Amino acid sequence: MNTKNQLIRNGKIVLLGLIASGSVLFSACSDNTELVEPDTNSNTIDTAKVLYTQDVKTLLDGSCAFSGCHNTGSAVGSLATYTSAKKFAENVRILGSIKHESGYSKMPKNGTKLAAEKIARIEKWITDGYLE
Numbered sequence: 001m002n003t004k005n006q007l008i009r010n011g012k013i014v015l016l017g018l019i020a021s022g023s024v025l026f027s028a029c030s031d032n033t034e035l036v037e038p039d040t041n042s043n044t045i046d047t048a049k050v051l052y053t054q055d056v057k058t059l060l061d062g063s064c065a066f067s068g069c070h071n072t073g074s075a076v077g078s079l080a081t082y083t084s085a086k087k088f089a090e091n092v093r094i095l096g097s098i099k100h101e102s103g104y105s106k107m108p109k110n111g112t113k114l115a116a117e118k119i120a121r122i123e124k125w126i127t128d129g130y131l132e
Contacts, residue, residue: 049128049131050121050124050125050128050131051125051131051132052082052085052086052125052130052131052132053082053132055121055125056085056121056122056125057082057085059114059118059121059122060079060080060085060122061080063108063111063114063118064079064107064108065078065079065080065085069108069109079094082132086130089122089125089126089130090130094107094122094126095119095122095123095126098113098114098118098119098122099119100113
């Protein structure tokens with residue numbers, strides 16, 4: 001067999017191999033599965049307990065307990081420690097303010113309302129019994 005015929009024959013074999021491989025890949029990629037959407041129902045109850053040290057402290061530190069607001073020694077009250085945050089929460093001052101309810105000073109002061117997830121986390125910490 002001459003070289004030209006060998007090149008053509010080898011090219012055909014390679015081409016057939018590529019076509020076969022491509023067919024297998026494309027058929028393997030068919031979408032036979034049903035997509036499952038995440039449950040975004042806000043009524044879903046999270047059964048995990050919310051703890052101050054793990055779930056609430058960083059939220060309060062970033063939104064409330066910094067210089068000029070509710071830091072340690074603040075005249076309006078501190079949210080910088082577990083004890084002080086619990087005291088505010090027991091007096092229902094936190095929830096009314098962060099939910100922007102009528103009769104409460106809207107918090108964070110001069111800022112946007114906290115995300116619903118953050119408010120829910122604080123509320124769950126309260127309903128769970130102010131766990132540290």
